[in-house]
Amino acid sequence: MIDEKILKGSAIVIREILLPVEGEDGVFSAPTFAGEKGAPLYFPEFKGETGRIKNAVLVDSVESQANRLEVIFKEGEYKNLVPQIYIKVGNLSINLLEMGHRITDAMVRYSTLYPLVWGQNGALEALRDGNCLEIAKIAPTSLIFGFWDSRETGIKWPRLLRSEIWAYNVLQLGRVGQYTPAVFHKFKPEQEWKVYTELLDLEEMKKLQEEMKEEKFKELLSSVGLGSVPWPKEGRLQNVFRLIPDEGIIQRIASLHLVGLRLHIGVKEGGKMDEDGTSILQQYLLGLGLVALTYPQNYDLRQGCLLRRKSVEQKLVFPDGCEENLSLTHNNALNFAKKAAEKFKEKFDVDFSPKEFEFKPEDKKLKEEYEKRKKKKGEAKEEE
Incomplete structure (x- = not known):
């Protein structure tokens, strides 16, 4: 059950032990990233000669997990939990939930949604004053998964939900073809x-x-x-791994930060804190966070990396270091989120039905942005 005790905790932490679908002796592929001159690069592992952890390799990053979890709110019964905002680009209509930089994505900046986000009395201005409501009316998941408006206001909003997957004690395998x-x-x-x-x-x-x-x-x-x-010689040592027998482990650790929810999420009206509104918004975002935290991922991460669950552990962690075991199910979380969403919509008169905005980049604005970035780069080089 979800009760008042949960809101008093520091975080809800979930640990999932994962395995390749083939079992402990199965191989799996780690992600690759762009290296120098476009060459693929897997995440560098670190090695220790002694100790329990001999090495580690990233299996799915925080950013990747956030992107996988945020888009669940586009489909099925989940889409009724959040506003559905679309940016129309020619014949395409792109959901805001798909945009990597969320509410501060360039697609939003150059669209007719701009005034509601960056304009006078817009969502970001309200956020700077401690009022999260305007962002929650447009993109509540941006408050869950975080964002950074690096282009204009400089506002950084921390993630309330963090999830990543690492593998420890692995063998790197060669591959040729x-x-x-x-x-x-x-x-x-x-x-x-x-x-x-x-x-x-x-x-x-x-x-x-x-x-x-x-x-x-x-x-x-x-x-x-x-x-x-x-197969090129330099590519024979690849991003393919298997667990060291009796030592290797693949682990997903995810946490929902309840302290951040209590400290940073607020509703202000007339410059004063609205306690009732704040409580309703916090409950609403808690519901969304719990749905994403407990969502049963299929772990089809990429070609060569299909994982399955071996075990799951949930804990409620408190500021004094105490821990309590939880048995929170996804259905519990979903039911809680549905009720909280209805209260949120009723209290603040919010409509979640699809709304479409036009992508309208102006040549003049693009040129100004380019010149501004060019100037910043020049200043950075001079400082070097």
Whole structure:
């Protein structure tokens, strides 16, 4: 059950032990990020010679988990818990819940929603004065998952919900492969560069073959998808891992920060704190946070990384260090959130039905923004 005791805690913490669907000896792929010159980079692991943790690798980042959880509020019964705001770009209509920078995303800044967010008496101005209500009327999940308006006001709003997945004590595996076009199967490997010129009467290809060295001609065929492609040497140690037997573990740790909910979420009216309104808004955001926290993810994270739950632990943590076990179900959370959402809508006369705004970037505004960023970069270089 969800009672007053929960609101007095510091955080609700969930630990899920996960496994590859194949079991403890299954392999899984970690995420890759853009490295130097566009080369893929998996998250660097750290290594220790002694101790319980020998190494660690990131399996799903805080940002990735936030994006996966926020979009659940677009679908099914979850969409009735939050406003449905869309930005229309040509023939596309994009839900605000899909935007990585949330309420301060560039798609919002250059849309007709701008005045409600950045304008005089807009949502961000109200937030600076301690009133969260205006943002909650537009994008309540932005208050749950956090945002940073780096372009204009500089306002940073911390995440109330944090979730990430790490693997500890893992073996990094090598991987190699080779692509060979089916037409090459009837030719010896050393003759493959002659295949197309012998099978087809292509004068231009024959000219290229005569003019280029064998290796260059092979590169040309590979570049257009007509040649064999071996796995590059530098890519043989990949972002593929397996758990060290009896030591390895994949763990999702998620926490809903109740202290932040109590301290930062407030409603003001006429410059004074509205205690009743604040309580209703806090209950509403608590409901959304609990729904996201307990949502049963399918953990199909990427190609080669399909995980399953092994065990789940829930705790309510208090400021003095005390802990209590919880048995909060997703259905409990959803029912609580539905009731809290109805109270929120009734109290503040909020309509969750879909609303569409136009994406209208002005050339002048874009140019001004570009010049402003260019100037900042120049000042930063001078300081160096």
